[in-house]
Amino acid sequence: MITRAVVVPHPPLLVPELVVGAAAETEPVRAATLAAAGKLPGPWVAVAVGDGGRATYVPPLSGTFLGYGVDLPVSLGGALPPDARIPLPVLITAWLRERCAVEVSRVELVPRDLPAADCVSFGQQLAAEECGLLVLGDGSTRHGPRSPGSDDERSGPFDSSVHSALAAADVDGLLGLDLELARELGAQGRAAWQVLAGVPGPWRCSGAEFFAPFGVGYHVAVWERP
Template identity: 85%
Template sequence: MITRAAVVPHPPLLVPELVAGATAETEPVRAATLAAAGKLPGPWVAVAVDPAGPATFVPPLSGTFLGYGVDVPASLGGDLPPDAHVPLPVLVTAWLRERCAVEVSRVELVPPDLPTSDCVSLGRRLAAEDCGLLVLGDGSTRHGPRSPGSDDERSGPFDTAVHELLAAADTDGLLGLDTGLARELGAQGRAAWQVLAGVPGPWRCSSADFFAPFGVGYHVAVWERP
């Protein structure tokens, strides 16, 4: 049974070498993400959102952040040479694994447009596994003029609602997120959060944070059994 889950983002800015000029500005996200992941028991099963999904990645597997500017290697386990085509969420899972010194069983990638019903089905299938569940996904990409997308005034209320739902461990609320609105706001994490919501509870949240450096929303939370 999954007894603890951590919700984290997966931006390249988590890796200090990739943001040499903005290490201080990104440190709060990095510290919160490492703290949340560090509370997960091993082995990990990770669920992440990526256009490459559906796909499953298992160790031995190594990759590199070279495509994001610096050749920083990261491994899910094993000593294979780095694969230059490993998707970003898998790289971030590997980077976190190395810093938390745990094993990763696998990383499940789901597509951003995965229907809510399919998210629930995956969550239920995962529920019986004896693992820590790492849930990777980002919020809206449209927070203000520094955002990668154009500014959208709906992004603030959307990510505020997501933060409150995560903080309350409100599975029904997460499953009720508007998939169309999430897509319009670039919040690809919606599918991963709904996979978590599909894992039967009861749950309680022990910590929840929200950050939006550079105009992108990043959620960090830890859920555990009461």
């Protein structure tokens, strides 16, 4: 049974080597992410959103952040040559794994537009596994003038609702997130958060934080059994 789940973002800015000029500005989200991941027992099963359909990545597997500016290799386990085609959530899972010194069983990628009911079904399937659940996903990309997308006044209320749901371990709040609104706001984490909501509780949150450097929302939370 999954007894603890951790929600983290997966932006390249977590990796100091990729943001040399902004390492100090990005340190708070990096520190919170590493602290939360460090509380997750292994082996990890990670869930994130991919750009394609369903995909599963298992060790031995290695990748590199070359596509993000630095040839920094990371591994899910094993010593295979780095594959430059590994998706970002898998790279970040591997980067976190190396720093937390845990085993990763696999990384599951789900489609960005996976309906909430299918997310719940997948969460229910995961529930019986003996693992720590790592949930990776970013919030809206449209917070203010520094954001990658144009500013959208709906971003604040959207990520506020995500933060409130995570902080209260409110599965109904997560399941109430609108797929179309999340898409319009560039919130890639919606489906992964709803997979978490599908893992039967009860849950309580032992800590939740929200950050928005450079106009993108990043959520960090730790859920555990009461």
